[in-house]
Amino acid sequence: MTGPSPRILGAILAGGQSSRFGADKALALLGGKTLLDHVAASLAPQVDALAVVGRAYADINSxxxxPRPGLGPLGALAGALRYAVEGGFGAVLSVPCDAPVLPGDLRRILSGDGAAYLRDLPVIGWWPAMLARPLARWLDDDNPRSVRRWADTVGARAIAVDRLPPNINTPADLAALGG
Structure with a gap:
């Protein structure tokens, strides 16, 4: 007999500099809604709670x-994992604020034994909350800030998907998606 499924925190990583985009891409409009709103709408049905990491935003927990801003996606993930531990969540499903169309079965694709991430977009990942301390140590030791490199050290599975979610990095990417 198995117990109840652990609660899952959906973490939208939104503290980046948007240097390739030239403006705050989390607030860029696609069909009259911000990219961040699109991501939240795609992620919410797959998790028990949502949070935005790296900024305050509307009615979503921040x-x-x-240990501080400016460490890229790993600093955001470390914040989400710490919050997950403190809040009693079993895992974090992380996504970037610039992937407005997520697969409806993302949780199923990534969940399972241990950590996992999309091979070609590693900021989209499934991270057991117990990884909070190992990630904090990794950052404290000034290791490389590559999500893939850290994920490999903790034995995360790299999952290949047939169709990668669109990722908005430039105004041209947004325009191609209809924005």
């Missing part, structure tokens, strides 16, 4: 990067 989480700070850990």
């Amino acid at each position: 989480i700070a990067d850990v």
